[in-house]
Structure formats: structure tokens, C-alpha cells
Amino acid sequence: MRLVNYLFLGFLLGLMGFAMVWLTMNKHAFNYSMDVEISPYGHALSNTKIELDDKFSESGMGIILNGEYSIYGNWPAWPFLLQSSWYQALGRNDIYASRLWSAAIYGLNASLFFLLIYRIGKEIWVAVISTALFAMLPLHLSYGSLIFSDIWFVTFWLLALLTYQHNSLKYYWLFSLIILVGSLFFWFVIFLLPAPLIIYFFRKKRLKLKWILGIISLLVITIWLAQWVLVLQFPESYAIDSMRKHSFLGLFSNKKYYLIKLIKRAGTLLYELMPLMPILLFYDKWPELINQIKGKWREDRLCQVLTVLMLGYLLYIAAFTQWFAGHEQGVGMFSILIASSAALLLSEMKPYLKKRPFLLRSGLSIGLSLTLFFCLNLVQSREEAVEVQDEQISAFVNNAKDGSDRRVCLFFDVPRYVRLHLRIGKFAIRKYTNGYTFNIDEMPEQSNITEVLGYGVNQLYENGIENFDGQTVFLISDKPHNLDEVSVIKSTIVNQLYVYQIGL
Numbered sequence: 001m002r003l004v005n006y007l008f009l010g011f012l013l014g015l016m017g018f019a020m021v022w023l024t025m026n027k028h029a030f031n032y033s034m035d036v037e038i039s040p041y042g043h044a045l046s047n048t049k050i051e052l053d054d055k056f057s058e059s060g061m062g063i064i065l066n067g068e069y070s071i072y073g074n075w076p077a078w079p080f081l082l083q084s085s086w087y088q089a090l091g092r093n094d095i096y097a098s099r100l101w102s103a104a105i106y107g108l109n110a111s112l113f114f115l116l117i118y119r120i121g122k123e124i125w126v127a128v129i130s131t132a133l134f135a136m137l138p139l140h141l142s143y144g145s146l147i148f149s150d151i152w153f154v155t156f157w158l159l160a161l162l163t164y165q166h167n168s169l170k171y172y173w174l175f176s177l178i179i180l181v182g183s184l185f186f187w188f189v190i191f192l193l194p195a196p197l198i199i200y201f202f203r204k205k206r207l208k209l210k211w212i213l214g215i216i217s218l219l220v221i222t223i224w225l226a227q228w229v230l231v232l233q234f235p236e237s238y239a240i241d242s243m244r245k246h247s248f249l250g251l252f253s254n255k256k257y258y259l260i261k262l263i264k265r266a267g268t269l270l271y272e273l274m275p276l277m278p279i280l281l282f283y284d285k286w287p288e289l290i291n292q293i294k295g296k297w298r299e300d301r302l303c304q305v306l307t308v309l310m311l312g313y314l315l316y317i318a319a320f321t322q323w324f325a326g327h328e329q330g331v332g333m334f335s336i337l338i339a340s341s342a343a344l345l346l347s348e349m350k351p352y353l354k355k356r357p358f359l360l361r362s363g364l365s366i367g368l369s370l371t372l373f374f375c376l377n378l379v380q381s382r383e384e385a386v387e388v389q390d391e392q393i394s395a396f397v398n399n400a401k402d403g404s405d406r407r408v409c410l411f412f413d414v415p416r417y418v419r420l421h422l423r424i425g426k427f428a429i430r431k432y433t434n435g436y437t438f439n440i441d442e443m444p445e446q447s448n449i450t451e452v453l454g455y456g457v458n459q460l461y462e463n464g465i466e467n468f469d470g471q472t473v474f475l476i477s478d479k480p481h482n483l484d485e486v487s488v489i490k491s492t493i494v495n496q497l498y499v500y501q502i503g504l
Contacts, residue, residue, distance in 0.1 A: 120301045412440065453502065
């Protein structure tokens with residue numbers, strides 16, 4: 001088959017990947033439970049722009065201002081800029097545009113995965129079936145609703161792997177360039193960068209397995225020691241604070257909690273491996289299969305890609321253990337490893353299977369993958385509950401406005417771990433109420449709540465904004481507040497959230 005035909009087939013598989021994500025993602029919400037989640041009927045980082053202020057140059061982080069004066073400094077700026085350009089090209093930044101953006105990127109990932117398996121030299125049916133499995137893995141579909149920078153992890157790893165030469169460093173400069181560009185979209189892309197060098201060193205030295213495992217263990221321990229020294233010796237900064245929170249050191253802040261989280265992450269990966277079971281069951285040539293894979297591991301290109309992937313994942317988990325344990329999306333990128341493993345198994349088993357049993361196993365694997373995904377949709381009821389919660393809070397705010405067309409100031413005093421649990425949709429509430437949103441935990445520390453609210457209102461005035469009500473604001477919190485120093489006009493409780501209308 002000619003290259004142009006393979007490219008066209010890759011395009012068709014990309015359309016399939018797009019369609020699967022588009023059809024399975026929630027029509028009104030994204031299954032993303034971070035501070036920037038898109039809640040029912042919400043907007044995605046409305047009016048996104050980049051603020052290159054002093055904080056940017058000091059921390060190296062992208063500082064994002066979403067038009068509603070809520071700052072995001074966790075991830076690089078470029079995915080937000082690209083996303084903003086997408087909204088401008090469409091002339092809309094609603095939930096439809098956000099879904100289209102996310103599904104398009106995941107469709108691209110399916111095409112890239114197919115091209116990777118094709119480039120490795122596997123048979124066309126192996127490439128097609130493993131790509132279909134990749135596109136339909138629960139990991140792929142459940143994280144297909146992300147609209148944050150995490151979605152670029154898989155894209156740039158696949159792009160880099162397309163340039164990987166297992167027996168040469170000839171194109172390592174291109175591999176490195178792709179990874180470095182990818183790190184401008186998502187920091188964790190960088191962990192794949194040293195993997196080809198380490199693997200090349202092992203190949204040249206022809207080290208035995210015990211030496212390889214010993215060197216890798218030493219590398220992990222070195223990472224942990226370096227993080228410990230950096231946290232102890234360097235002055236406090238955003239980067240040092242992030243390292244303390246998200247490295248293995250962060251596990252000690254709540255040992256029992258994160259131990260349970262790590263067990264859950266391991267359970268998630270086992271759950272995601274279940275689609276491989278139909279390929280493996282009732283296969284009676286296990287010794288031959290194992291010996292085949294062992295015998296060609298050093299030379300087979302797919303085996304070497306798997307080795308690079310496993311080392312990249314190990315470095316990522318070693319460097320950011322707490323982040324991996326504490327964030328649900330911390331396993332989303334493992335879809336490449338699982339689907340590549342399926343491609344290896346299928347390619348090695350195909351000579352021993354007739355066409356019908358081969359296709360039957362493949363079909364059952366893909367069917368099981370879809371079944372497992374739909375079993376995860378128990379979260380649907382939670383999203384519907386969140387939609388009602390958002391609407392009730394918005395109704396309280398709108399009734400308190402008494403028909404005024406002036407915009408309101410909404411202050412959210414809800415810690416991150418509570419936002420993850422209650423899934424409060426500040427973007428949806430902002431749209432329902434036509435309000436400006438503020439996260440109190442992201443604002444400069446003030447001595448009391450009056451100064452916090454006043455600071456937020458002054459931010460609007462200082463930016464030349466006047467079409468809002470500066471006399472009354474709304475405070476939304478997960479806990480009751482002692483508000484003796486301010487005038488509380490009205491208050492209510494919605495799903496364990498306290499909502500106050502406050503006069504300034």
C-alpha cells in the first residue's frame with residue numbers, strides 16, 4: 001500500500017477517533033474536576049489571553065487571565081493561547097466550541113497512533129485494530145472531555161515517537177525539539193526526553209537486566225534526593241512550593257490518604273488493561289509467545305518504543321508522585337502504552353491464528369473497551385446533580401439582583417479539594433448570572449473578608465470596568481463565615497455550599 005493510502009487511512013481513523021469522543025462526551029459538561037472545569041452549559045476560559053507580567057518571568061509559568069479576573073498559573077500559556085485563537089476563528093467560546101476543540105485533538109491523536117504503528121512496520125490489520133482500541137479505551141474516551149493542557153501530553157509523545165530510531169541517535173535532535181515544544185503546552189511531556197538516551201546507553205553496553213534495573217532504581221532515588229535537597233536549600237518560590245506539593249514529598253502531608261489514592265491509581269490501570277483480556281484468553285501457545293517477544297525485544301522497533309514509553313512513565317511518576325496519586329487525569333496518558341501493548345500482542349499472535357479467530361479476539365477487545373467506558377458513566381448522575389446545584393445558586397443570585405442588568409461580583413471561597421468533590425461550576429454560574437468571578441485562594445492575602453471583597457471590586461475599577469454592581473457582592477463558600485464586619489443582605493445553603501449576598 002502506498003504512503004498516500006496509509007495517510008488517507010490514518011485520516012479516516014482520525015475521524016473515527018473524533019467521532020467516538022464527540023459521541024461519548026457529555027453534551028453539557030466536561031468530565032474534568034479541576035478548578036477550570038467546564039460545568040453544565042459553562043464557558044471554557046472565556047476571553048482567554050496571556051498576561052506576560054513580572055510573575056511570568058520569575059516563575060516561567062504562563063499566567064492566564066480568563067476575562068473574569070481569575071488567574072491560572074499552573075500550566076504553560078501556549079495551550080490557552082491556541083485555544084483562544086480557536087474560539088476567535090469560530091467566533092464563539094461556548095460549550096459546543098470547546099467540545100469540538102477537544103474532540104479534534106483526540107481525533108488527531110488517533111491518526112498519529114496509527115501512523116506510529118505503521119511506521120514501526122506492523123501489518124495493516126494490526127495497525128488498524130490497535131488504533132481502534134486506542135481510540136475506544138476508557139482512558140481515551142473518559143479523558144477526551146478534557147479542555148485543559150493535559151490533552152497535549154499524548155499528542156506530543158506520539159509526535160516524538162514518530163521520529164524515534166531505536167538503534168541510532170541520528171534523529172534525536174528532532175525528537176528533543178518536539179518534546180521541548182510540547183513542554184510549552186504541558187510540563188510533563190518533558191519526561192520522555194532522556195528516555196532514548198538511557199535506552200541507547202543500555203543497548204551499547206549490552207547490560208544484563210539486573211544491572212539495568214539497578215541503574216533505573218538509582219536514577220529514581222537520585223530524583224527523590226535532588227527534590228528533597230532543592231526543597232530544603234532553596235528559598236520559597238512558586239516552583240519550590242509546587243515541587244513540595246506534587247513530588248513524593250507531598251505524599252507525607254497525608255500518608256493514609258495518598259496511599260489509598262496510589263492503590264486506586266493502580267486499580268485504574270488494571271481496569272484499563274482489561275480490554276487486552278480477549279486477546280490473551282484461550283491462547284495455547286504462551287511459551288512460544290513469551291520466547292518470541294523476549295528474543296526480539298532488543299531489536300523489534302515496537303518493543304523499543306514500549307521500553308521508551310515505560311521509562312518515560314516511570315520518570316514522570318517518580319518526579320511527580322503526589323500529582324500522579326492525587327489527580328484523576330494522572331493516568332490518562334497511559335492509553336499509548338496499553339494500545340501499543342495490544343499491537344505487540346496482535347502482531348506476534350497473528351501468524352498462529354486464522355483470520356476469523358484473530359478478528360473475533362480483536363472485536364471482543366474493542367467491545368469490552370467500550371463496555372468498560374460506559375460502566376464509568378456512573379458519574380453522569382453526579383453531573384446532573386451539579387447542574388441543579390449551579391442553577392439553584394444562580395437563581396438565588398439573579399433573584400437578589402431584582403432585575404438589574406448590571407453585572408455582579410462572585411467570590412468563591414471553596415478550597416481545591418472541596419471543588420473536586422462538589423464540582424462547583426463557577427463558569428456555569430458566571431454565565432447564568434452574568435457575573436465576574438474571583439477565587440479567594442488565588443488572591444493576595446488580606447487581613448479580613450472585607451478587605452478581600454474590596455480588593456476584588458477595586459481590581460475591576462482599576463481595569464476600567466464600570467458595568468457592575470460595586471455596592472453588593474456574593475460570597476460562595478463551603479463553610480459558614482462570621483460576617484459581623486459586613487452587612488449580610490440575604491443568604492442560603494445549596495448542597496453544603498453557603499451563599500451570601502453582602503453589602504459593601
